[in-house]
Amino acid sequence: MVWVHEEIGGHEGRAVAVLGDGSEPDGAWWTHDGADGRRRAIAIRPACECGWRGEMFPLDVADHEVAEGTADGTGPYGAWDAHVVRLLGDQVPxxxxxxxxxxxxxxxxxxxxxxxxxxxxxxxxxxxxxxxxxxxxxxxxxxxxxxxxxxxxxxxxxxxxxxxxxxxxxxxxxxxxx
Incomplete structure (x- = not known):
């Protein structure tokens, strides 16, 4: 899922998978579940198109909204939203x-x-x-x-x-x- 902040158009974020070696594979984070020979992610983290990366969060492949924090503004989504708010600073919407x-x-x-x-x-x-x-x-x-x-x-x-x-x-x- 791609996140777009309402006040800063074109500044997109998303949750990315983090593998055991620290790398971030391509594709949706939830596909890195170890099934069918795919490498298993150990965590997810927020990523922004500007290059910013946030802290790692526990992986819950069973519930995407909980894992990403989109339902309650926590987890990777909450960290990305805080990143965007810092970017906005004192900019009047x-x-x-x-x-x-x-x-x-x-x-x-x-x-x-x-x-x-x-x-x-x-x-x-x-x-x-x-x-x-x-x-x-x-x-x-x-x-x-x-x-x-x-x-x-x-x-x-x-x-x-x-x-x-x-x-x-x-x-x-x-x-x-x-």
């Missing part, structure tokens, strides 16, 4: 960028026709943006460096630290202003 651009156009048009309504809408966007920014930085602080956070925000490591180091980590919740 295309659908989100398009939604922001569309909102920007709508607010500009509304400003021409109904400036008070545009101001009210912009205030709601500002409140939502502040809440999302706080939650996002709080979430990023659990796994990312201040340097990475600063880069994502377009500021220096020091500026990110000064602004956000004292902000309490906030739980995930609804960002829609009341």
């Amino acid at each position: 295309e659908d989100v960028a398009q939604a922001i651009a569309g909102l920007r156009r709508q607010l500009a048009e509304l400003t021409e026709r109904r400036p008070l309504a545009a101001a009210a809408a912009a205030a709601l966007v500002e409140k939502m943006g502040t809440a999302v920014l706080q939650r996002s930085v709080s979430a990023a602080r659990t796994t990312e460096s201040w340097d990475a956070i600063g880069r994502a925000l377009g500021v220096s490591r020091q500026a990110a630290h000064q602004r956000w180091s004292r902000v309490l980590l906030v739980p995930q919740g609804n960002d829609t202003p009341a």
Whole structure:
């Protein structure tokens, strides 16, 4: 089975068989079961078309979804997905960028026709943006460096630290202003 990440088109991954000598034979991993003279795989690992290889996982030829981890996001699939997420880094997904651009156009048009309504809408966007920014930085602080956070925000490591180091980590919740 080939895995394709929704946010990074064309970046494909798959589980590959690992033989006792560490080599990765061609073909579907589950065909390397030792039957009919084929070499028997000792494990499977995630592989990405970019050349990345992940850690090895136990082989369960009887249940492909369990072995690959596709049902619950664990195992080789979970490791490959984490690899892709690291590649994505602070890249804004295309659908989100398009939604922001569309909102920007709508607010500009509304400003021409109904400036008070545009101001009210912009205030709601500002409140939502502040809440999302706080939650996002709080979430990023659990796994990312201040340097990475600063880069994502377009500021220096020091500026990110000064602004956000004292902000309490906030739980995930609804960002829609009341």
